[in-house]
Amino acid sequence: MNQMPLDRESLQVLLAKVHERLSEAGSVDTASREQLRQVMADLERALGQGGTGGVTGAKGAASAPGVAGAVEASTPRLESLAVRFEADHPGLAATLRRLIDLLGKAGI
Numbered sequence: 001m002n003q004m005p006l007d008r009e010s011l012q013v014l015l016a017k018v019h020e021r022l023s024e025a026g027s028v029d030t031a032s033r034e035q036l037r038q039v040m041a042d043l044e045r046a047l048g049q050g051g052t053g054g055v056t057g058a059k060g061a062a063s064a065p066g067v068a069g070a071v072e073a074s075t076p077r078l079e080s081l082a083v084r085f086e087a088d089h090p091g092l093a094a095t096l097r098r099l100i101d102l103l104g105k106a107g108i
Helices: 008-024 030-048 065-085 090-105
Strands: none
16 A cells, blocks of 8 residues: 655644644643643654654554554544543644644555
């Protein structure tokens, strides 16, 4: 199956937007905020370890299998958080959904 490479720049922009939205959302409960921070750290770590080379949609790519796995594991957590934030923080939920969409387009 042909899968689109993960666009590093788009991912970085969305990660920055999530951080911005999270900062603006003062009433996010501590557990949700911490879970989102962990997911964001996983994604940022993937980028820092050459995530676009090892996370191009080739699941478990030899160059960074642990990174690919961490990013793949993040998607269901992002979906869960987007649902949680939908009512009280729609902007944050929408940004998370765009991030999920980008990861999906990359085959992750």
